[in-house]
Amino acid sequence: MEIIIALFFLLSVTFPILHLYHCLPWFREHNERVQRDPKLKKWMIEHGYEDEKGISILVPCYNETGILKTSIESMKELSYSHFEVIYINDGSTDDTSANMKEFLQLKPCPMTSISKLSHERVDGTYQSELYPNIYVIDKLNGGKADALNAGIEYASNNVIITLDADTILADNALSAVNDVMKDEGVVAAGGMVHVLQTKTDKPLHRLSLRFANMLVRVQVLDFLKAFYISKLSLVRFKALAVISGAFGIFRKQVLVDVGGYRKTIGEDIDITLRIHRYMAKHKNLRISFIADAVGYTELPETWRDLTKQRLRWQKAYIDCVVHFHSFFRKTLFTRAVSFFYIFETFLVGTLASFVMTGIMIMNMLHDPQNAYLNYVFFYLFWLFVFGLVYDLVAIAIGRHYGFSFEWKDSFRLISALIFDIFVYRFVTMYFVMYGSISYFFNRKWNKVKRTGRNYHTDSRHAA
Numbered sequence: 001m002e003i004i005i006a007l008f009f010l011l012s013v014t015f016p017i018l019h020l021y022h023c024l025p026w027f028r029e030h031n032e033r034v035q036r037d038p039k040l041k042k043w044m045i046e047h048g049y050e051d052e053k054g055i056s057i058l059v060p061c062y063n064e065t066g067i068l069k070t071s072i073e074s075m076k077e078l079s080y081s082h083f084e085v086i087y088i089n090d091g092s093t094d095d096t097s098a099n100m101k102e103f104l105q106l107k108p109c110p111m112t113s114i115s116k117l118s119h120e121r122v123d124g125t126y127q128s129e130l131y132p133n134i135y136v137i138d139k140l141n142g143g144k145a146d147a148l149n150a151g152i153e154y155a156s157n158n159v160i161i162t163l164d165a166d167t168i169l170a171d172n173a174l175s176a177v178n179d180v181m182k183d184e185g186v187v188a189a190g191g192m193v194h195v196l197q198t199k200t201d202k203p204l205h206r207l208s209l210r211f212a213n214m215l216v217r218v219q220v221l222d223f224l225k226a227f228y229i230s231k232l233s234l235v236r237f238k239a240l241a242v243i244s245g246a247f248g249i250f251r252k253q254v255l256v257d258v259g260g261y262r263k264t265i266g267e268d269i270d271i272t273l274r275i276h277r278y279m280a281k282h283k284n285l286r287i288s289f290i291a292d293a294v295g296y297t298e299l300p301e302t303w304r305d306l307t308k309q310r311l312r313w314q315k316a317y318i319d320c321v322v323h324f325h326s327f328f329r330k331t332l333f334t335r336a337v338s339f340f341y342i343f344e345t346f347l348v349g350t351l352a353s354f355v356m357t358g359i360m361i362m363n364m365l366h367d368p369q370n371a372y373l374n375y376v377f378f379y380l381f382w383l384f385v386f387g388l389v390y391d392l393v394a395i396a397i398g399r400h401y402g403f404s405f406e407w408k409d410s411f412r413l414i415s416a417l418i419f420d421i422f423v424y425r426f427v428t429m430y431f432v433m434y435g436s437i438s439y440f441f442n443r444k445w446n447k448v449k450r451t452g453r454n455y456h457t458d459s460r461h462a463a
Contacts, residue, residue, distance in 0.1 A: 017386075020393055022233040052080065053157070053159050055080070055174055060165070061100075068100065090142065092141075097138065104126075122137055125154065135154075143263055159178075164245060170293075215300070219306070232289060240289065296455075354433060
């Protein structure tokens with residue numbers, strides 16, 4: 001028993017230390033940040049010294065009435081000339097379709113399909129009379145993966161960005177994507193995602209916790225850790241297993257070559273692993289992380305919606321362990337993504353929760369004086385320590401990339417740190433354990449409720 005506890009403890013501290021070390025700027029790769037003066041870049045494009053790649057933005061919409069106007073307003077403000085936006089109305093049962101017609105002034109428009117991916121029937125394709133680069137695909141409901149497949153079929157550009165309906169891109173996002181995707185070796189990438197409830201009037205420099213409740217604040221820390229520590233480190237190891245569905249970047253041909261999206265509860269993890277499997281057969285290709293391509297996405301504000309989201313995420317991880325087990329088994333020690341997915345995500349991130357919780361409960365019930373209990377508390381103590389260090393490093397790395405909080409947010413930030421370490425960490429263990437078990441009994445895709453807030457007109461949330 002002591003050996004098992006020691007083994008899980010070593011694994012649990014090894015990966016966090018590794019990521020904390022590897023995410024530091026000293027290990028930055030040459031193409032991670034391509035920052036240039038926007039005015040100079042615009043001048044170069046206007047005078048023919050630089051080309052803008054065509055970009056197709058796909059936005060699946062199922063019952064998105066509450067956030068649709070915010071999404072359309074954000075698309076109008078992007079300072080990039082060669083892009084199209086395709087909203088896929090996936091059989092919505094609310095007013096999404098009517099609102100699209102009202103906000104966009106749609107007219108029927110023929111769009112060409114490549115007819116290589118399967119999806120539900122498309123009933124019509126339309127173009128906005130107000131904004132000619134915005135299109136709408138109206139189709140039968142088939143789920144998010146099905147809607148994305150339809151969007152890929154009709155996209156006219158080779159670079160595809162997939163966004164959730166509640167994702168707002170910062171003004172420089174498409175230019176940053178363009179700079180990185182000029183490298184033909186990059187077949188997919190993830191953008192940097194911040195929390196929409198913290199968006200300010202300076203979206204490339206400042207975040208605000210002023211109007212975020214405690215649940216949102218602790219998720220802000222989660223996102224900072226996920227993107228500025230874990231994703232940065234994993235990309236450098238060539239082991240990134242999740243391109244966030246909120247802001248994904250792909251080459252169209254690669255999406256077609258891997259068969260598009262699979263209908264599953266975790267389409268973002270699934271498509272990333274499909275691309276890794278594709279790269280295993282095609283050398284010198286890679287997945288990148290574009291920290292300067294910034295987007296904002298809305299996060300759950302209630303425990304009910306957070307539980308729906310996190311249980312779905314955990315089910316998605318388990319689903320991919322099952323679905324890609326053959327790929328993981330064959331490449332466990334030859335592909336970094338397989339090694340990290342099995343040893344970090346599955347063994348440490350999932351099984352360790354069951355093992356350590358089981359040991360602790362058994363000892364408390366049968367032999368509370370047993371020395372094993374000391375090992376468990378020692379394990380939990382170091383989890384707390386690493387939790388605090390992770391939070392602080394994530395905030396510091398965020399500042400390095402230009403995103404900071406104001407001094408007036410200090411108390412809110414400190415309270416979120418305390419809540420994260422002493423409460424939220426145990427809640428996430430529940431999500432991991434319950435989600436892993438419930439995957440085998442319920443694989444439904446539970447949609448999180450939108451707030452319905454208009455982030456462009458509500459000044460309260462542009463602090």
